[in-house]
Amino acid sequence: MIGQTISHYKIEELLGKGGMGVVYLARDMRLNRPVAIKVLKPELTADPDRLRRFFQEARSAAAVTHPAIAQVYDVDTIDGTTFIVMEYVAGQTVRRLVTNRELDLLGSVEISIQVAEGLGYAHKANIVHRDIKSDNIMVTRDGYAKILDFGIAKLLEDEVEEAKKETSQDLSRTKTLMQTKAGTIMGTAAYMSPEQARGQPVSQASDVFSLGIVIYEMISGELPFKGDSPLDTMHSIAFDEARPVTVVRKNLPPELNRIITRCLRKNPRSRYPNASVLADDLKRLKREIETGTQTTFSRGQRLQGIIEWLKTSMPFGFKGIALAAVALILVAAIIFTNINWSILIGLTFFGLLIYRYVRNRKSRMLNRFVAKVSKFPEVKAISFKEDRITVVVEKAQAKIYIRVNSLINALNKKLYFGRPLTVAVRDDLSQDELQRMMREPGALYVSEDSILEVPNKPA
Numbered sequence: 182m183i184g185q186t187i188s189h190y191k192i193e194e195l196l197g198k199g200g201m202g203v204v205y206l207a208r209d210m211r212l213n214r215p216v217a218i219k220v221l222k223p224e225l226t227a228d229p230d231r232l233r234r235f236f237q238e239a240r241s242a243a244a245v246t247h248p249a250i251a252q253v254y255d256v257d258t259i260d261g262t263t264f265i266v267m268e269y270v271a272g273q274t275v276r277r278l279v280t281n282r283e284l285d286l287l288g289s290v291e292i293s294i295q296v297a298e299g300l301g302y303a304h305k306a307n308i309v310h311r312d313i314k315s316d317n318i319m320v321t322r323d324g325y326a327k328i329l330d331f332g333i334a335k336l337l338e339d340e341v342e343e344a345k346k347e348t349s350q351d352l353s354r355t356k357t358l359m360q361t362k363a364g365t366i367m368g369t370a371a372y373m374s375p376e377q378a379r380g381q382p383v384s385q386a387s388d389v390f391s392l393g394i395v396i397y398e399m400i401s402g403e404l405p406f407k408g409d410s411p412l413d414t415m416h417s418i419a420f421d422e423a424r425p426v427t428v429v430r431k432n433l434p435p436e437l438n439r440i441i442t443r444c445l446r447k448n449p450r451s452r453y454p455n456a457s458v459l460a461d462d463l464k465r466l467k468r469e470i471e472t473g474t475q476t477t478f479s480r481g482q483r484l485q486g487i488i489e490w491l492k493t494s495m496p497f498g499f500k501g502i503a504l505a506a507v508a509l510i511l512v513a514a515i516i517f518t519n520i521n522w523s524i525l526i527g528l529t530f531f532g533l534l535i536y537r538y539v540r541n542r543k544s545r546m547l548n549r550f551v552a553k554v555s556k557f558p559e560v561k562a563i564s565f566k567e568d569r570i571t572v573v574v575e576k577a578q579a580k581i582y583i584r585v586n587s588l589i590n591a592l593n594k595k596l597y598f599g600r601p602l603t604v605a606v607r608d609d610l611s612q613d614e615l616q617r618m619m620r621e622p623g624a625l626y627v628s629e630d631s632i633l634e635v636p637n638k639p640a
């Protein structure tokens with residue numbers, strides 16, 4: 182490609198490769214300025230309908246002009262090759278800066294503010310980015326952040342959606358497809374919002390979630406949600422709570438944790454509604470860091486802070502808090518009232534009964550889950566270990582994955598305390614592994630036809 186000319190753009194240098202295509206540095210020979218050209222993979226735009234939607238997206242993205250957004254200049258298809266021409270950004274991606282440990286606290290907050298402002302500006306124009314990640318944010322040598330790839334991510338979503346719908350709805354095919362998309366989803370999965378991971382509609386709050394992950398990554402050098410495969414990562418995003426950033430890295434302002442936590446809420450309605458509101462909070466944080474002051478919090482915020490702190494630092498989390506509170510009330514009752522002992526013992530007994538009932542709630546709900554899932558004919562076995570359920574199936578089809586997940590979602594919603602349950606659907610266990618799993622503690626169900634082989638006893 183290098184040395185060639187497409188339209189009036191002369192390709193000069195390779196800048197990088199991503200999931201959707203190859204990016205080159207080129208010269209716009211009419212305006213005589215450097216541009217970046219992303220040449221899209223042909224299969225992404227083979228479908229005329231999709232191509233039309235892509236042009237439409239690109240048009241609305243091109244209408245947004247902001248210093249923190251790499252401007253879209255042009256889109257075109259020539260001889261079957263579709264490309265997008267955009268502002269060339271001389272600098273490094275945030276991913277690079279994180280890997281090379283070039284970001285300090287204030288630098289990270291400054292970049293976060295710029296990105297949140299740019300994103301907020303696009304949100305006001307009703308445009309959602311859909312693929313905010315540290316690869317799609319660059320920082321120039323003078324410290325200006327630029328968001329890349331506005332108006333492109335929809336293509337990728339279409340691709341995955343189609344893969345999901347494809348013929349047999351065979352999940353393992355979707356999985357391989359996701360993995361072989363040159364790591365696109367792999368790269369993107371870690372930044373997906375829970376609603377994107379579930380294939381639900383995205384909103385501005387989805388970008389807020391993804392930006393929350395980038396901020397977490399810049400500050401701590403780590404990703405909050407990780408898995409061995411894209412599906413595992415998506416799982417972790419949907420169900421796990423991130424370790425507070427203030428635990429991953431010490432000596433951070435607690436306010437930073439509050440801001441990131443609000444970005445990473447599972448429910449989009451509990452997050453910042455759009456990036457501008459997030460930008461306001463980040464700016465306040467920056468002033469505090471610079472002047473060494475702490476904002477005065479409202480009583481509600483302080484209480485929330487105390488609860489978050491208790492939840493992470495108290496042994497047994499909420500359960501520990503509840504037990505400590507009950508003990509405290511009992512001690513106070515004994516000291517300050519001349520309470521009748523038999524009433525006290527009765528109350529304690531009653532309290533213990535309630536505690537037992539509540540404590541067993543999870544296992545009761547788990548039993549109900551097993552009863553329902555074991556009715557699916559494709560399910561061979563179910564086991565449970567450390568809040569993680571494994572459902573072994575004949576063949577991991579999308580419909581099973583969706584059904585099992587919606588059951589778990591419903592269950593987790595009704596779980597008032599304790600860690601949410603996660604579930605893995607597996608079709609890759611050998612007979613031996615299955616047998617071993619069924620012999621270990623936690624085996625909950627095994628279907629008739631995969632009944633354990635009894636090892637032959639020597640005569």
Ligand SMILES: Nc1ncnc2c1ncn2[C@@H]1O[C@H](COP(=O)(O)OP(=O)(O)OP(=O)(O)O)[C@@H](O)[C@H]1O
Nearest residue numbers: 196197198199200201202204217268269270316317
């Ligand atoms: N406008 C640009 N100016 C300068 N360099 C760019 C520009 N756009 C992309 N690049 C470089 O090209 C690399 C590849 O970008 P590309 O967008 O294809 O991949 P990606 O961001 O990793 O994945 P995705 O396809 O999901 O966006 C980037 O990491 C960046 O270094």
Ligand SMILES: [Mg+2]
Nearest residue numbers: 199316317330
């Ligand atoms: Mg990109």
